[in-house]
Amino acid sequence: MSMHMRDSHRLFLQSFMSRGLLDAKEVRQLFKTVCLKFNEPTSDKEEDRKLQLLEFVRTINVNIRPFHMEIKKGVSEDEGVSYYCLVCTNESAITRLASDYTQSELEFFKKLVDQIVDNEGEIGSTSAVNIVDKLDKNMKKMSRQDAQVLLQKLESAKWILIHKGTGQVSLSTRCLLELEQYILDVYGAEDENLKCNMCNKLCIKGQSCDSCQTKLHLHCASRFFHNKDNPKCPNKNCGSPWPHQVPKKGPSGDTQ
Amino acid sequence: GRQTAEAVQTDFVKFIPEEFAEKLVTFIGGQRPGETSGSVRISGNGWAALGRSTQKLFCKSPPLHIMSGTFQRGEFEGKKNPIIRCD
Amino acid sequence: STQAQKAAASMDPADQEKRLHDLVQYLLIMDQKKLPIKKMDINKHVLKEHRGAFPVMMKKAGDALLQVFGIELVALEDKLKGTYILVNRVDTDTEDLGNRDGQAGQDFTPVEWPEEDDAKTGLLMVILSLIFMNGQVMLDSYMWHTLKKLGIDTDFNHEVFGDSKKLITQEFAKQGYIEYTRQQNSDPPVYEFRWGQRAKQEISRKNCLDFVSQLYERDPEQWTSQWQAVLEEGEAMGTTSQD
Ligand SMILES: [Zn+2]
Numbered sequence: 001m002s003m004h005m006r007d008s009h010r011l012f013l014q015s016f017m018s019r020g021l022l023d024a025k026e027v028r029q030l031f032k033t034v035c036l037k038f039n040e041p042t043s044d045k046e047e048d049r050k051l052q053l054l055e056f057v058r059t060i061n062v063n064i065r066p067f068h069m070e071i072k073k074g075v076s077e078d079e080g081v082s083y084y085c086l087v088c089t090n091e092s093a094i095t096r097l098a099s100d101y102t103q104s105e106l107e108f109f110k111k112l113v114d115q116i117v118d119n120e121g122e123i124g125s126t127s128a129v130n131i132v133d134k135l136d137k138n139m140k141k142m143s144r145q146d147a148q149v150l151l152q153k154l155e156s157a158k159w160i161l162i163h164k165g166t167g168q169v170s171l172s173t174r175c176l177l178e179l180e181q182y183i184l185d186v187y188g189a190e191d192e193n194l195k196c197n198m199c200n201k202l203c204i205k206g207q208s209c210d211s212c213q214t215k216l217h218l219h220c221a222s223r224f225f226h227n228k229d230n231p232k233c234p235n236k237n238c239g240s241p242w243p244h245q246v247p248k249k250g251p252s253g254d255t256q
Numbered sequence: 257g258r259q260t261a262e263a264v265q266t267d268f269v270k271f272i273p274e275e276f277a278e279k280l281v282t283f284i285g286g287q288r289p290g291e292t293s294g295s296v297r298i299s300g301n302g303w304a305a306l307g308r309s310t311q312k313l314f315c316k317s318p319p320l321h322i323m324s325g326t327f328q329r330g331e332f333e334g335k336k337n338p339i340i341r342c343d
Numbered sequence: 344s345t346q347a348q349k350a351a352a353s354m355d356p357a358d359q360e361k362r363l364h365d366l367v368q369y370l371l372i373m374d375q376k377k378l379p380i381k382k383m384d385i386n387k388h389v390l391k392e393h394r395g396a397f398p399v400m401m402k403k404a405g406d407a408l409l410q411v412f413g414i415e416l417v418a419l420e421d422k423l424k425g426t427y428i429l430v431n432r433v434d435t436d437t438e439d440l441g442n443r444d445g446q447a448g449q450d451f452t453p454v455e456w457p458e459e460d461d462a463k464t465g466l467l468m469v470i471l472s473l474i475f476m477n478g479q480v481m482l483d484s485y486m487w488h489t490l491k492k493l494g495i496d497t498d499f500n501h502e503v504f505g506d507s508k509k510l511i512t513q514e515f516a517k518q519g520y521i522e523y524t525r526q527q528n529s530d531p532p533v534y535e536f537r538w539g540q541r542a543k544q545e546i547s548r549k550n551c552l553d554f555v556s557q558l559y560e561r562d563p564e565q566w567t568s569q570w571q572a573v574l575e576e577g578e579a580m581g582t583t584s585q586d
């Protein structure tokens with residue numbers, strides 16, 4: 001099986017470069033579009049198409065991995081929906097040359113992540129804007145309006161989510177995927193559990209056992225406790241009754 | 257003969273920038289003087305729509321947007337033993 | 344050059360590979376602001392003590408960018424010699440696919456740009472078209488006069504573009520989309536607008552003429568001097584069609 005890139009792969013990759021994040025439906029649409037454009041046949045059967053798509057993405061990942069890039073799949077902490085993101089997989093002197101954001105804007109963002117992780121996954125818009133007061137005095141000053149504009153920019157770029165109704169600010173699936181290692185390294189101290197017991201991935205927003213810190217994503221909890229009358233902590237050394245309401249299984253979105 | 261035919265062909269249509277601007281305003285759907293008080297106005301949506309329809313005429317490479325590693329891990333208040341990576 | 348080849352050969356193969364990977368990542372990141380990338384910076388941030396191998400490394404990086412991303416690394420010339428830009432060589436247009444497939448709802452555009460970018464592209468298209476159709480050069484006074492007719496007055500803050508004069512004469516110029524040069528010995532200064540090297544790489548005269556022709560609902564051949572310029576472009580490319 002050739003791992004050679006063709007124009008179809010390149011357009012697929014460029015789409016990810018420009019969009020950052022796609023949901024499962026968009027990925028399927030994109031795959032269909034690029035195959036159509038470059039006259040590459042796709043199977044009529046959905047199952048075979050899925051395999052074709054997996055192989056397609058694998059080819060791209062093999063080719064971009066040397067450049068510290070990867071197309072990764074993540075699950076949103078709010079709704080358990082699958083998303084696919086092109087992420088940067090390293091931190092270096094070169095990544096620090098990125099210029100989408102200024103030094104102060106990045107300082108703001110760093111503190112935003114700080115507060116969001118500290119607050120179980122979301123903070124209010126006002127608290128977010130007030131971060132300008134906490135910036136280092138040596139940094140270029142930011143006004144509240146600057147903060148508003150920055151938050152909008154971060155949202156458009158799909159790094160954060162701002163709830164339309166409540167204005168709550170949280171980190172997007174793209175952000176969690178790309179900064180997973182960073183967050184685990186910086187905030188994953190011994191007494192703070194930031195990993196989901198079921199899927200072993202980063203978990204900021206979820207449900208915790210009162211006795212032992214074991215944490216579960218909402219979607220992992222809903223799957224694990226499905227049809228269980230007396231939900232108990234999955235930690236075998238604990239077994240305490242699970243103190244939260246089990247989230248209902250949402251619309252299945254997409255498997256894989 | 258041939259020379260006369262060529263003479264007729266010379267600069268059959270002349271480009272007039274003002275005319276071009278006029279046609280653009282109509283095309284984008286901007287407001288004209290007289291329709292409202294003030295001069296021509298093309299909205300942000302108008303300009304963006306024009307841009308969207310002409311993006312395909314440019315061979316622009318989509319830039320890479322990253323967040324990982326764009327800032328120093330640096331100092332953290334109150335956090336125990338964060339790993340400060342150096343590369 | 345053999346000197347560069349010697350320098351490259353003297354590198355530890357593993358180290359050379361790592362630098363190549365860093366170089367590709369560096370070039371993609373530096374493309375964010377669309378400012379031409381300087382050889383000096385490439386040497387400072389990536390190649391460092393191995394800057395002697397610059398041509399070899401750049402060739403390898405260019406090959407990788409084209410092979411994996413479909414992006415071409417282009418060396419600029421003349422005043423911008425020693426700088427590089429990235430140009431897309433993948434055809435990203437999927438608008439006509441709906442007809443081919445027969446299925447409706449092909450509303451997915453693979454490559455999307457931020458709204459701010461779209462607006463600037465719209466303005467840029469207008470400016471480049473004006474320059475080209477005017478005989479490939481336009482005086483600044485005429486440009487400002489024409490832009491006023493589109494609601495852009497450089498004396499006032501523009502609701503979409505802010506400081507439009509700065510955007511046009513600095514940002515677009517620095518990015519290489521336009522050349523904004525002062526006429527020699529002009530006092531008071533008179534400036535001329537021309538297509539910049541990036542514009543020449545990213546958009547063809549043909550596309551420009553087609554755009555204008557569609558707007559006027561005319562055949563492109565009716566613009567005789569501009570059509571002639573398109574034919575010359577075709578000859579220079581060694582092909583008459585865009586493929
Ligand atoms: Zn989980």
Ligand SMILES: [Zn+2]
Nearest residue numbers: 209212233238
């Ligand atoms: Zn427990």
